[in-house]
Amino acid sequence: MTIGSFQASSQPRAGNGQVRSISCALTMDGAGGHCYLELVATGSAPPKPGDTTTISLDDGNGGATVFTGEVQETKASPDTAIVVGSDGLAKLARFDLDGAYEQMSAGAIAKELVQKAGATAGKIEDGPKFPSYVLHRGPRALRHLQRLAELCGFDVYTDGDGKVHFAAPKQGGADHTFTYQEQVLRTGLEQVTPVQDGVQVWGEGAASTQGSDKAHWLVKDLSSVSGKASVDNSFKVKPASAGKLMREVRDGAVRTGDDAATLAKAKMTLLASRPVRGFIEVLGSPKVKPGELVKLDDIPSEHPVNALASGKVLRVRTVRHTLSMKTGFVTRMEF
Structure with a gap:
């Protein structure tokens, strides 16, 4: 871990400080990622706001940089320095x-x-x-x-x-696979009925019928500059199809029917990328990143998680790594 001139490492005689605990997260939600670091107080000055922060972790199978950002806040007590950092989204x-x-x-x-x-x-x-x-x-x-x-x-x-x-949401096979009875520590998964199962996008202008140079024209009938899509019960996207719980979106930036249809399909693809929500916690896995796909193997057939996650790939929205004397190295993935 490097914070300005401060360095800490698990290697002997490497760095000029010690760490008590690390918690860092990268996320698609909210205002971006952050880190929370507890350092052993030393005679040197603590890190300062604005210092570049880089954290790398290794689970024994190869290390990875899990956070890069800068210090936002530093707190000091007689025996501990607390450093709070944020990522580039800040x-x-x-x-x-x-x-x-x-x-x-x-x-x-x-x-x-x-x-x-x-x-x-x-x-x-x-x-x-x-x-x-x-x-x-x-x-x-x-x-x-x-x-x-x-x-x-x-x-x-x-x-x-x-x-x-x-x-856009990544699709395909899993980037990481975790064996349930060997690597998974906790689970909290749920499958809920979406608040919407379809979307119809309405744009503006006459570009679809009169050409791009007439995109600024107002038209009475918007059917030529609209598109829709939906998802079924198995979270499969159906372009140009209406759902039972449709939502309407109106946006003047959309000027053709093709663009409206493309955006409707993209919105439903995003919805379909979250068939299961919740979290799993596993033994430290530093190579997991937001946007990647994970799956669970060897889930006991009688376990409730089996019905929700067996055979499915889950897209990571938030990944949080914690390292401390109390918990060891744990990675939490949220979907």
């Missing part, structure tokens, strides 16, 4: 801006937001292209970025290296 949460964009994709706008806020861009997917898109002061850069993500059906989060990602 820079966007503090940054205020305005701007107007023409013929740019959501990803291009997102990348500019990240760079202007002084953060580092990671995986930035394009998403739809907007004829025009305006940012007003008031909402900070992070809220603008999250608004773009909501429109595209994307997520916003950082990785262990502090890079900001703007991407």
